[in-house]
Amino acid sequence: MAEFELIAMIRERCAAQREVLLGIGDDCALLSLPPGQQLAVSCDTLNADVHFDAAHAAADIGYKAAAVNLSDLAAMGAEPAWCTLSLSMPSADRAWLSGLLDGFLELCAAHRVALVGGDTTRGPLSLCVTAMGWLPHGRALRRDAARVGDDLWVTGSLGDASAALALGEAAGRYLRGRLLRPTPRVDAGRALLRLAHAAIDLSDGLHGDLGHVLRASSAGADLQLGALPASQALIEAFPEREARWNHQLCGGDDYELAFTADPSQRRAVEEALQAVGVLATRIGSLRAEPGLRLMLPEGGSWEPAAGAWQHFGEAT
Amino acid sequence: MAEFELIAMIRERCAAQREVLLGIGDDCALLSLPPGQQLAVSCDTLNADVHFDAAHAAADIGYKAAAVNLSDLAAMGAEPAWCTLSLSMPSADRAWLSGLLDGFLELCAAHRVALVGGDTTRGPLSLCVTAMGWLPHGRALRRDAARVGDDLWVTGSLGDASAALALGEAAGRYLRGRLLRPTPRVDAGRALLRLAHAAIDLSDGLHGDLGHVLRASSAGADLQLGALPASQALIEAFPEREARWNHQLCGGDDYELAFTADPSQRRAVEEALQAVGVLATRIGSLRAEPGLRLMLPEGGSWEPAAGAWQHFGEAT
Numbered sequence: 001m002a003e004f005e006l007i008a009m010i011r012e013r014c015a016a017q018r019e020v021l022l023g024i025g026d027d028c029a030l031l032s033l034p035p036g037q038q039l040a041v042s043c044d045t046l047n048a049d050v051h052f053d054a055a056h057a058a059a060d061i062g063y064k065a066a067a068v069n070l071s072d073l074a075a076m077g078a079e080p081a082w083c084t085l086s087l088s089m090p091s092a093d094r095a096w097l098s099g100l101l102d103g104f105l106e107l108c109a110a111h112r113v114a115l116v117g118g119d120t121t122r123g124p125l126s127l128c129v130t131a132m133g134w135l136p137h138g139r140a141l142r143r144d145a146a147r148v149g150d151d152l153w154v155t156g157s158l159g160d161a162s163a164a165l166a167l168g169e170a171a172g173r174y175l176r177g178r179l180l181r182p183t184p185r186v187d188a189g190r191a192l193l194r195l196a197h198a199a200i201d202l203s204d205g206l207h208g209d210l211g212h213v214l215r216a217s218s219a220g221a222d223l224q225l226g227a228l229p230a231s232q233a234l235i236e237a238f239p240e241r242e243a244r245w246n247h248q249l250c251g252g253d254d255y256e257l258a259f260t261a262d263p264s265q266r267r268a269v270e271e272a273l274q275a276v277g278v279l280a281t282r283i284g285s286l287r288a289e290p291g292l293r294l295m296l297p298e299g300g301s302w303e304p305a306a307g308a309w310q311h312f313g314e315a316t
Numbered sequence: 317m318a319e320f321e322l323i324a325m326i327r328e329r330c331a332a333q334r335e336v337l338l339g340i341g342d343d344c345a346l347l348s349l350p351p352g353q354q355l356a357v358s359c360d361t362l363n364a365d366v367h368f369d370a371a372h373a374a375a376d377i378g379y380k381a382a383a384v385n386l387s388d389l390a391a392m393g394a395e396p397a398w399c400t401l402s403l404s405m406p407s408a409d410r411a412w413l414s415g416l417l418d419g420f421l422e423l424c425a426a427h428r429v430a431l432v433g434g435d436t437t438r439g440p441l442s443l444c445v446t447a448m449g450w451l452p453h454g455r456a457l458r459r460d461a462a463r464v465g466d467d468l469w470v471t472g473s474l475g476d477a478s479a480a481l482a483l484g485e486a487a488g489r490y491l492r493g494r495l496l497r498p499t500p501r502v503d504a505g506r507a508l509l510r511l512a513h514a515a516i517d518l519s520d521g522l523h524g525d526l527g528h529v530l531r532a533s534s535a536g537a538d539l540q541l542g543a544l545p546a547s548q549a550l551i552e553a554f555p556e557r558e559a560r561w562n563h564q565l566c567g568g569d570d571y572e573l574a575f576t577a578d579p580s581q582r583r584a585v586e587e588a589l590q591a592v593g594v595l596a597t598r599i600g601s602l603r604a605e606p607g608l609r610l611m612l613p614e615g616g617s618w619e620p621a622a623g624a625w626q627h628f629g630e631a632t
Contacts, residue, residue, distance in 0.1 A: 026392070045404060140338070
């Protein structure tokens with residue numbers, strides 16, 4: 001199977017879509033940004049044996065590659081529109097590629113995202129996705145826009161993906177699904193555009209990712225450990241609260257959103273996220289003193305066992 | 317060296333630039349497309365030991381990664397504006413990364429291109445670049461816009477990179493420079509916006525790349541082998557004309573442009589490219605009958621020894 005056949009196979013599955021003037025098959029894709037909108041761009045790579053297990057179903061790998069990139073758009077409150085997929089494979093395996101596209105395009109279609117370009121190359125298994133979308137000028141949910149006094153919120157439940165990774169084969173279907181097919185909170189991000197101040201997606205874990213928001217916004221936060229939203233499956237798998245907190249705070253791959261909003265917006269936030277079917281939980285508040293303080297339900301503070309996930313954390 | 321330090325190192329070297337509302341450091345970059353312009357997007361991956369030799373200078377690898385992506389924008393006639401760089405490295409090597417950025421940002425700066433995002437991950441050495449730019453609505457130099465009767469042109473000289481690859485250590489400085497640091501024909505592409513019909517950049521070799529244009533435009537071409545532009549260095553390295561033609565037709569990595577234009581534009585094309593310091597050579601013309609016919613100077617036609625470069629050409 002030649003490279004051009006691979007590209008033809010991908011192209012066949014990408015029908016003409018909105019605001020795509022020219023899709024796959026030329027030197028560039030040509031796209032039309034609606035007037036008055038900013039372009040939002042994010043890029044994430046997934047490498048075999050680092051970000052995913054090459055033995056996983058190809059469709060799950062494709063789904064996740066789309067999800068982690070749409071999640072970055074969600075965290076800005078952007079509407080996803082287009083993506084490119086650059087795929088390196090050791091050999092040209094038509095069945096595997098077809099499975100990968102099943103998963104990748106399934107999630108793209110759910111968000112009306114058009115695959116407009118990319119390339120296929122020989123090399124160690126790796127997917128690099130660039131996701132593009134738009135949002136009204138000056139409205140983005142930036143990391144540096146949190147304010148002292150804001151409520152601190154998260155969507156969904158935390159720690160499920162991390163628990164699934166820790167449990168391996170012993171993980172149940174629900175936890176495993178949360179690891180393999182995370183849900184990017186695209187609708188939630190858009191619903192928060194006029195309600196939240198700052199937002200970030202939880203790819204590396206709440207503890208580390210929230211740290212980025214606090215440093216960028218020159219603020220600190222008190223986080224109530226007892227308020228951290230946990231799924232029933234996580235509670236069953238890790239009945240001991242500290243083990244659970246470690247997963248919820250330091251486990252990556254959740255792809256929920258953490259965001260801050262003025263306390264006057266509590267009702268509006270809850271209603272807006274309820275309208276898009278996403279649970280919102282208030283887990284703390286921002287203060288002027290820097291740092292993140294993890295508050296125990298019985299009073300006093302606590303520190304997790306592990307630090308935030310870093311790709312080169314083990315290097316010097 | 318942690319991932320966040322790597323990102324901080326890259327970020328420090330990317331000053332605020334035009335139309336960048338928010339650069340590296342948030343979930344997405346936020347960019348402002350000038351009114352009336354289309355967005356042009358291209359994405360290319362370079363893998364160690366497939367697209368480049370990992371033993372090459374890091375600065376050369378960075379330069380080439382930028383060049384091959386800007387070349388795709390050039391082939392549409394787009395003005396480059398932004399790029400993302402997704403970098404996989406086996407370990408976090410600060411000196412190597414610094415060298416890579418030297419080369420990458422040198423070429424970006426020359427074209428006022430802002431590095432606005434990307435990521436750094438652990439994995440086999442690989443660079444995935446997405447380049448973005450803009451051009452006036454409906455003006456792009458598309459592959460499917462060639463017309464029967466058009467002149468066929470190429471910029472610069474052909475076959476130098478392929479010759480350098482074939483010669484290895486024996487290649488002279490000039491040929492080696494053409495392989496390691498190709499010049500994307502950005503200014504030429506923009507100068508051709510209102511003059512040319514179709515264009516493509518020669519990444520896989522003239523024979524194969526021109527085939528894409530001809531098929532997309534439902535046309536054929538007569539190409540005059542005697543007109544193919546050759547550098548002095550290529551002629552000296554390969555005095556035998558058929559060996560030279562093989563490099564010029566089937567060698568990849570030239571990153572020159574092939575384009576078609578109406579014969580009434582001959583003078584205008586020459587002047588426009590002269591104004592940006594790029595040699596333009598007329599090498600043939602388009603006809604209705606499909607296929608590419610390679611014409612010998614003495615009459616009759618010829619076929620090259622090798623086919624176009626395909627990344628999975630050896631697979632089945």
